Amino acid sequence: MTPAGSDPRRRSGTTSTRARRPKLDLDPVTVRRARTLARKVGRPIVRLAEQHTTVSVERATLRMAGLVGADPEGTPWANRLLDSVRGDVGLEHGVALPVWDALVRGAAGDLGELAQKAAVGSVRFRLPEGRDATRAAAAAKKSVGAGLRRIDARRRERERLIKRHGDPSQTPWIYLIVATGDIYEDMPQAQQAAREGADVIAVIRSTGQSLLDFVPEGATREGYAGTYATQENFRLMRAALDESSKELGRYVRLTNYASGLCMPEIATLAGLERLDMMLNDSMYGILFRDINPVRTFVDQRFSRQVHARAGIIINTGEDNYLTTADAVEAAHTVTVSQLLNEYFAKEAGLADWQLGLGHAFEIDPDVPESFRLELAHALLARQLFPKAPLKWMPPTRHMTGDVFRGYLLDGFFNLAGMMTGQGILLVGMMTEAVVTPWLSDRDLALQNVRYVRSAAGGLAEDFQPAPDGLIARRAQQVLAESIDLLTRIVEHDDGLLDAIADGTFGLMRRPADKGRGLDGVVPLAPGYANPARELLEART
Amino acid sequence: MSTPAADTIATTGQADLVGPPGEPATPARILRPYGDTTGDGMVQMSFTLPMAHGKLAEGAALQLAQKMGMDPAMVVHAKAMGPGYCFFVVYGRVHHLVDTSAITVVERDYPLLSPKEANLAVRKGLRRRMTVVGACIGSDAHTVGIDAILNIKGFAGEKGLEYYREIRVVNLGAQVSVPQLVASAQEVTADAVLVSQVVTQRDAHVLNTREMSAAFREAYPADRRPVLVVGGPRFDESMADQLGVDRVFARGTTPAEVASFLVHALVTRRKAAA
Incomplete structure (x- = not known):
């Protein structure tokens, strides 16, 4: 299924960056053991996800079947319809049977009309049985299947456009952030960033969107420190970047965030609007946003299945661990999270080329040998996940407002990225923690990347750490600590959930029965039906 | 977002330019920026103007610097950023004086703890x-x-x-x-x-x-x-x-x-x- 040229590791301008022998002499038995442990930790979570549904998974199903729009107060019809169904018959059987039963009965002509009627109370839902249930299930499958075929068509369209315009000629792909809060300001800024060399544009979301239990509707012009993720904003920005792709002769990718309480719906909208990458981490919402763990894992699995189907590259959020914990002490938590993210991703059907596993250049520059330690960590990730397009994140924590020192630090970050063959490089700004990037900040940052790339783009070829040197020893140490941590998680009575509850990650205690969005989690009853889940599960 | 606290201005003064001699205990009150010589008033700044790079743009940058009080001002770097924007680095001398006695800061009245x-x-x-x-x-x-x-x-x-x-x-x-x-x-x-x-x-x-x-x-x-x-x-x-x-x-x-x-x-x- 890998589309031609969609792997940022492939078609590299400097093909020699892949050295013939591995740079780190990692024991293959230890590496296998790490993956086995990750599987052991992850499997009960997958079972848990299979046994539950959430309001957002069910709303994503309605959106996949074509339900769009919002009421005059701005509440999406998907929310209104879901709430009506839940009020009448509960959610434990899924939204599909009651909704399509009503449609089959002729209660409304389509989903939109049904939602409006349900909102004013003129439709009552029931749980169909026997032949009625069979008919409702068939109708639901037909509608949802049509939505999945639209997602498939968008994927083929991406593959066509990549063939026509081409991929970036070099790796790493250059990833730039745009976020003004106003989609109509974002579009020209994104186009300018693409002209200046960005291969991937990320539109940062408005602060707090992750905690909204609905997806805002329409084109939005005000956001706080970011722009709302809405279907219309997705469409507008993708169209703007399609123009840029044509103008520049390379396909410019678009990124957004499938995280927070609505991740399944946002993943679905991303598939429908041909977004190319999505931030999608297995534990970020739990640890950093206090979202209920079960809610997160259920939503996570569905959204990853959608991403797999849509040909979207996910970016995981391991950089966040290092913004709260010490980057040397907590290096192994990054590796553990990468291994878990890999397990959950592959289980959900994502291929290696879709795994933008995250890591970051966050070691305190005052630590002796900090650059060598960074190289060790970056190489470890590179070698553990040789086929994944790793996402390399710039320094933020030790950017102090001294923009001159910050510029140097970003240069070293870029160099580490080139030397260790990273796939996606998020461009660091010297004004990190000072202002949202100015035009000149972005220009200077891209000059930094271009200089390092042209001066040392092929350095990986000459760079072979000494077999028993600091870099090799440090990488082995981090891998050993990762195995220790995974072992400790497996030893918990309730595995990963207990480990999350007692503060094993990022020092945060997040019990499975607490956190935001818990009231949107429902255990499945016998007879639960969801055509989206069935069709996504039945992948080849 | 976090800027150096305003109170550091008062404590980093090099010398009291106009204060009476023989009173080293009093903190510096009237100051000028310091490049490499006491009293030289040298500052640097960078900014972008929304215009194409060229002689006109450099003149515009110079004019802005002069209006901001830099005299003489030197445009040491000008670079086009796309067709409609130009980035400048300017060095120059300012004649403004800083009077630290006229600065009021809300001092933190409790110790900062780790x-x-x-x-x-x-x-x-x-x-x-x-x-x-x-x-x-x-x-x-x-x-x-x-x-x-x-x-x-x-x-x-x-x-x-x-x-x-x-x-x-x-x-x-x-x-x-x-x-x-x-x-x-x-x-x-x-x-x-x-x-x-x-x-x-x-x-x-x-x-x-x-x-x-x-x-x-x-x-x-x-x-x-x-x-x-x-x-x-x-x-x-x-x-x-x-x-x-x-x-x-x-x-x-x-x-x-x-x-x-x-x-x-x-x-x-x-x-x-x-």
Whole structure:
């Protein structure tokens, strides 16, 4: 299924960056053991996800079947319809049977009309049985299947456009952030960033969107420190970047965030609007946003299945661990999270080329040998996940407002990225923690990347750490600590959930029965039906 | 976001240019910027003009620098950024004098503690964990401020209050009503209540805060009331009395400053009063 040229590791301008022998002499038995442990930790979570549904998974199903729009107060019809169904018959059987039963009965002509009627109370839902249930299930499958075929068509369209315009000629792909809060300001800024060399544009979301239990509707012009993720904003920005792709002769990718309480719906909208990458981490919402763990894992699995189907590259959020914990002490938590993210991703059907596993250049520059330690960590990730397009994140924590020192630090970050063959490089700004990037900040940052790339783009070829040197020893140490941590998680009575509850990650205690969005989690009853889940599960 | 504190200006002076000689003990009062010679007044700046690169653009940059008081000014670098923008680096001499005696700063009246020190002070002073309730009240959905202070992720490289072992954080999130906030504070016997207000339409931040402080005054006897703290980008730090709260924090406040204040208010000050 890998589309031609969609792997940022492939078609590299400097093909020699892949050295013939591995740079780190990692024991293959230890590496296998790490993956086995990750599987052991992850499997009960997958079972848990299979046994539950959430309001957002069910709303994503309605959106996949074509339900769009919002009421005059701005509440999406998907929310209104879901709430009506839940009020009448509960959610434990899924939204599909009651909704399509009503449609089959002729209660409304389509989903939109049904939602409006349900909102004013003129439709009552029931749980169909026997032949009625069979008919409702068939109708639901037909509608949802049509939505999945639209997602498939968008994927083929991406593959066509990549063939026509081409991929970036070099790796790493250059990833730039745009976020003004106003989609109509974002579009020209994104186009300018693409002209200046960005291969991937990320539109940062408005602060707090992750905690909204609905997806805002329409084109939005005000956001706080970011722009709302809405279907219309997705469409507008993708169209703007399609123009840029044509103008520049390379396909410019678009990124957004499938995280927070609505991740399944946002993943679905991303598939429908041909977004190319999505931030999608297995534990970020739990640890950093206090979202209920079960809610997160259920939503996570569905959204990853959608991403797999849509040909979207996910970016995981391991950089966040290092913004709260010490980057040397907590290096192994990054590796553990990468291994878990890999397990959950592959289980959900994502291929290696879709795994933008995250890591970051966050070691305190005052630590002796900090650059060598960074190289060790970056190489470890590179070698553990040789086929994944790793996402390399710039320094933020030790950017102090001294923009001159910050510029140097970003240069070293870029160099580490080139030397260790990273796939996606998020461009660091010297004004990190000072202002949202100015035009000149972005220009200077891209000059930094271009200089390092042209001066040392092929350095990986000459760079072979000494077999028993600091870099090799440090990488082995981090891998050993990762195995220790995974072992400790497996030893918990309730595995990963207990480990999350007692503060094993990022020092945060997040019990499975607490956190935001818990009231949107429902255990499945016998007879639960969801055509989206069935069709996504039945992948080849 | 965090800028060097204004008070550093007063302490980094090189020499007193106009002060009477023979009084080295008095801090420098009248200063000029320092390049490599005392009194040279040299500064550097960079900026972008929305115009194409060329002789005209360099002239425009020079004109701006001169209008800003740089004389002579030197455009040492000019670079096109796309067809319609040009970036400049300018060096030059300014003739302005800085009078440090005319600067007023709101000094922090409590010591800044590290998380370790704050934990220790709470353990010793309260002999239990400190409970802090946080919320965005009214229609304000911007949790960015309260989250920056409370969430472990923190702000400006500092971890949030959740990171402090001796602080128990109850973050109620956004759009919390004042009665809900009071009820939650009573339920968990809060020692302190942190409220963030970002939206300032029709002075909502001021009105909401007054409503909140009045409700707490009504619900608690004066000596049992939790410490009330409000923060947001549009607050003036001198407004605490007016708003009926114990402390106002403005833009750029870091978690350690808030934690240090809470320790000061709950441990140090109460001990002094006892």
